[in-house]
Amino acid sequence: MVEWTDFERATIKDIFSKIDSGVVGPAALSRCLVVYPWTQRYFGKFGNLYNAAAITSNPNVSAHGKVVLEGLTLAVQNMDDIKATYAELSVLHSEKLQVDPDNFRLLADCLTIVVAAQMGKDFTPEVQAAFQKFLAVVVSALGKQYH
Amino acid sequence: MSLTDKDKAAVKALWSRISKSADAIGADALSRMLVVYPQTKTYFSHWADLSSGSAQVKGHGKTIMGGVALAVAKIDDLTNGLLDLSEKHAFQIKVDPANFKILAHCLLLVIANLFPADFTPEAHVSMDKFLGNVALGISERYR
Numbered sequence: 108m109v110e111w112t113d114f115e116r117a118t119i120k121d122i123f124s125k126i127d128s129g130v131v132g133p134a135a136l137s138r139c140l141v142v143y144p145w146t147q148r149y150f151g152k153f154g155n156l157y158n159a160a161a162i163t164s165n166p167n168v169s170a171h172g173k174v175v176l177e178g179l180t181l182a183v184q185n186m187d188d189i190k191a192t193y194a195e196l197s198v199l200h201s202e203k204l205q206v207d208p209d210n211f212r213l214l215a216d217c218l219t220i221v222v223a224a225q226m227g228k229d230f231t232p233e234v235q236a237a238f239q240k241f242l243a244v245v246v247s248a249l250g251k252q253y254h
Numbered sequence: 255m256s257l258t259d260k261d262k263a264a265v266k267a268l269w270s271r272i273s274k275s276a277d278a279i280g281a282d283a284l285s286r287m288l289v290v291y292p293q294t295k296t297y298f299s300h301w302a303d304l305s306s307g308s309a310q311v312k313g314h315g316k317t318i319m320g321g322v323a324l325a326v327a328k329i330d331d332l333t334n335g336l337l338d339l340s341e342k343h344a345f346q347i348k349v350d351p352a353n354f355k356i357l358a359h360c361l362l363l364v365i366a367n368l369f370p371a372d373f374t375p376e377a378h379v380s381m382d383k384f385l386g387n388v389a390l391g392i393s394e395r396y397r
Binding site: 137138141142159162163216219220221223224225226227230232233235236239 | 285286288289290306359362363364366367370373374375376378379382
């Protein structure tokens with residue numbers, strides 16, 4: 108089981124109370140599709156992903172960005188058992204969506220950068236460490252049911 | 255993933271916006287790396303003070319950004335432009351090249367944090383490719 112310090116718990120809850128999932132989710136997903144274009148392989152049905160402008164303004168990307176971020180709040184509410192909380196989501200991503208789990212790490216990196224851009228001075232090295240640890244646990248949980 | 259003309263233009267444009275803050279960026283990126291990836295501290299066991307404001311961290315951040323500035327200047331031929339730095343890292347410092355990705359992530363994050371309006375997704379992808387190619391240039395002489 109993952110051990111969280113009081114600082115880490117408080118930091119994660121604080122970050123998620125401050126960020127607007129309607130902004131951060133879409134920004135992180137669209138950034139991922141631009142910076143790591145091979146991730147577009149999972150979004151063939153989303154329409155125009157031809158260039159950065161098209162991706163950023165694509166309504167399917169925005170909608171899905173919000174879905175992803177809402178999925179993360181599930182982990183925030185269940186920090187002491189993220190692995191069990193995400194068991195079904197892991198099966199979904201592995202068997203139905205067939206996403207290479209390395210992509211979770213790429214999206215996590217983009218999310219970290221988007222949150223860093225939003226939070227300015229408040230995104231201290233210690234806050235960054237807590238946030239990246241949280242995302243690493245999420246990424247690991249999402250990959251757990253792959254076989 | 256080699257640099258297109260568009261990438262080079264994007265890197266130079268971003269660099270022109272951020273270079274006056276190079277020292278601060280380097281110090282911040284390095285101190286974040288030491289905090290977020292504690293295993294990287296193993297390369298600095300000879301430093302008395304690894305904390306964020308320390309003279310050694312600031313000084314070394316400045317050194318690192320000097321290398322980035324050199325790479326921007328030599329963007330058309332990174333392999334040759336970075337040969338001296340590569341020899342230094344390969345034969346003297348012997349940093350495991352996996353750490354270049356870690357530092358690159360911290361640099362990108364600090365740029366996003368300090369220059370959110372300039373660090374668009376397009377600037378991000380070009381800068382990420384650039385730092386990847388810098389890492390390749392520095393690894394050139396490793397074996």
